[in-house]
Structure formats: C-alpha cells, structure tokens
Amino acid sequence: MAQSLVKTQIQQANTVLEKNVNRMEMFLNHTTIETLQDExxxxxxxxxxxxxxxxxxxxxxxxxxxxxxxxxxQENFSKPAAERTLYRIFHQCIEEFFSPRADLWYEDSRSAYTGKNSIKFRKKAPSSFQELFLDLEQPFQKLREELEYYETDYATKMAQSK
Structure with a gap:
C-alpha cells in the first residue's frame, strides 16, 4: 500500500476519531443513569x-x-506504525461500535440496503442515546469502508513477515 494512501487514511481516522471522541465525551460528561431514567x-x-x-x-x-x-x-512519517494503528482502529474502535462485546446493540446488515441506520438496540434505549449513535454511525461507517483492508490483509501480511 502506498505511503501516501496510508498517510491519508491515518489523517482521516484522526479526524473521525477526534469528532466522535468529542461527541462521546460530551455525552458521557452530562449523562448519568438517573438522567437516562428521567428521560x-x-x-x-x-x-x-x-x-x-x-x-x-x-x-x-x-x-x-x-x-x-x-x-x-511526526517529522518522519512511519508507515509501519500507521498501519499498525489503522489495524487497531479497525479492530477495536470500529468493531466495538458495530458489534460491542457486551452485545447490548448490534448492526442490522440489511439496513445498508434500505438507507436506514444500522445500529439496533436489544432493548428500548433512551432517545438521547439513540441520537448519539445516529451521530456516530455515519463517520464510523465511512472509516470502516476506508479501513476494511486491515480486517484481513494487514494481519496476513504481518503473519507472513515473521
């Protein structure tokens, strides 16, 4: 993969993560169990x-x-470090968003064909939580499409280099 492509991808990931982290932090800093129950x-x-x-x-x-x-x-761009980071972003951030470990929400893959949001909650979630996920989903989806290479190809490349 060309160094310029990896550099562009790390910059895109940086932008998406900054926006989504700010949105999640704002939500978490202002939300408690009680405010969700009140809602x-x-x-x-x-x-x-x-x-x-x-x-x-x-x-x-x-x-x-x-x-x-x-x-x-960094003054000198490190392609291997960037690739490792993009791999980690795909497998920790993107996968945790679309398929969380606790399985409290899930991705409805059929929604990609309908143009609707793909995150579905297992139980009724407060509207503020649903709105947060509406805001986060599109940037994460675009980033996932950019980084799908790291789902398998990068891991295979690393295994072969050992």
Missing part, C-alpha cells in the same frame, strides 16, 4: 451496560486518536 424509564441494568460499553468505546477511540496525533505530527 425514559427503563431497565436499569441495561442502561448501566449501555453507559459502560460507551465508556469502553470512548477509551479505545481516545487511545487511537492520541496515537494518530503522534503519527500525524
């Missing part, structure tokens, strides 16, 4: 799980964003 009375343990999964996603994205910042701001 829509629902399953307390489910709401706790939603916030916990969102915090995990935010941490992954913050860490990846900081790594992107270092790579983007």
């Amino acid at each position: 829509e009375l629902g399953d307390l343990s489910y709401y706790k799980g939603l916030l916990s999964s969102l915090r995990r996603l935010c941490v992954y994205c913050e860490d990846a964003f900081e790594t992107c910042q270092v790579i983007v701001n």
Whole structure:
C-alpha cells in the first residue's frame, strides 16, 4: 500500500476519531443513569451496560486518536506504525461500535440496503442515546469502508513477515 494512501487514511481516522471522541465525551460528561431514567424509564441494568460499553468505546477511540496525533505530527512519517494503528482502529474502535462485546446493540446488515441506520438496540434505549449513535454511525461507517483492508490483509501480511 502506498505511503501516501496510508498517510491519508491515518489523517482521516484522526479526524473521525477526534469528532466522535468529542461527541462521546460530551455525552458521557452530562449523562448519568438517573438522567437516562428521567428521560425514559427503563431497565436499569441495561442502561448501566449501555453507559459502560460507551465508556469502553470512548477509551479505545481516545487511545487511537492520541496515537494518530503522534503519527500525524511526526517529522518522519512511519508507515509501519500507521498501519499498525489503522489495524487497531479497525479492530477495536470500529468493531466495538458495530458489534460491542457486551452485545447490548448490534448492526442490522440489511439496513445498508434500505438507507436506514444500522445500529439496533436489544432493548428500548433512551432517545438521547439513540441520537448519539445516529451521530456516530455515519463517520464510523465511512472509516470502516476506508479501513476494511486491515480486517484481513494487514494481519496476513504481518503473519507472513515473521
């Protein structure tokens, strides 16, 4: 993969992660279990799980964003470091968004054909949480399309180089 393409991808990832981290942090800094319950009375343990999964996603994205910042701001661009970072972004940030470990929401793959948002919640989620995911989904989807190479090809390349 050409160095300029990798550099462009790391810059795109940097931009998407910055925007999405800011949005998640703003939500998390102003949202509690009580505010979610006030908004829509629902399953307390489910709401706790939603916030916990969102915090995990935010941490992954913050860490990846900081790594992107270092790579983007380095005087000499390191293609191997950028590729490792893009691989990690795909497998931690993107996959955690579309298929979280706690399985509290999921991606409805059929929605790609209908033009609707693909994230579906297992139980009723408060509207503020749903709105947050509407804001996050499109940038993550575009980034996923850019980084699909790192799903398998990069891992294969690394295994062959050992």
